[in-house]
Amino acid sequence: MKNKVLFRFWTITDYEKEEQFLAERHKEGWEIKRYILPGFYIFEKCTPREMVYRLDFGQAEKGEKAEYLQMYRDYGWEYLFDVNSFSYFRKPADSAMRDTEIFSDNKSRLEMVQRIFMKRMVPGWLNKGFI
Amino acid sequence: MQERIQRVYIPMTETGFYILFCLREEMHGYNIGQKVKKMTGGEVTISPGTMYGTLSKMEKDGLIRFIREEEKRKLYRITDLGREILDIELCRIERLYKNSKGEYKDEK
Numbered sequence: 001m002k003n004k005v006l007f008r009f010w011t012i013t014d015y016e017k018e019e020q021f022l023a024e025r026h027k028e029g030w031e032i033k034r035y036i037l038p039g040f041y042i043f044e045k046c047t048p049r050e051m052v053y054r055l056d057f058g059q060a061e062k063g064e065k066a067e068y069l070q071m072y073r074d075y076g077w078e079y080l081f082d083v084n085s086f087s088y089f090r091k092p093a094d095s096a097m098r099d100t101e102i103f104s105d106n107k108s109r110l111e112m113v114q115r116i117f118m119k120r121m122v123p124g125w126l127n128k129g130f131i
Numbered sequence: 132m133q134e135r136i137q138r139v140y141i142p143m144t145e146t147g148f149y150i151l152f153c154l155r156e157e158m159h160g161y162n163i164g165q166k167v168k169k170m171t172g173g174e175v176t177i178s179p180g181t182m183y184g185t186l187s188k189m190e191k192d193g194l195i196r197f198i199r200e201e202e203k204r205k206l207y208r209i210t211d212l213g214r215e216i217l218d219i220e221l222c223r224i225e226r227l228y229k230n231s232k233g234e235y236k237d238e239k
Binding site: 056059060061066067068069070071072074075077099101102103104105107108111112 | 144145146160161164176177178179180181182183184185187200202203204205
């Protein structure tokens, strides 16, 4: 099994670039296996394929991870792993279940950004006494 | 009814409306998504992140109630509070529809 490791930093507001980055690697024949903070990506050689990668942030209710993941599975998403409160999902771009978005309205899209902000940015600011 | 609930849910998003409307019967998230797709000729999709988030929020706010679990899928149903909200919303939509058809006439 052929592996390769890439190193890359991304800031939490750049999750769309992260999705793009993983999709591009997969298209080149490298699928993500593990992602270890602060930025080590372990890829495995695979058949090049158009895939859609999506990241959700900290949405599963406490003690409800299995139900949360089942919802995504029902919609045809494969769950990869969680890193840094982000849940990584993917599905083939030509999947029979064609919806390639995990959020279908602006309200829920915005709520994800708010969750990121609340969890990651606000405590830091409080510590530094900015508020 | 609490003012906060009314302020948050009325007017409703299309997603919120269809979810609440469907939950007059016991259903789980993916079911709801499929039904809404059929009801709207494929025009309204509710993606999993949006579905999960809306159901969690509606449950916390007491608009829907968790009934039971079936193979890791949570089945919900509307509560009395949810029905109240749905009724207010239905009246609003009906008024909107009537006005859009030009039924309102200025009194002279």
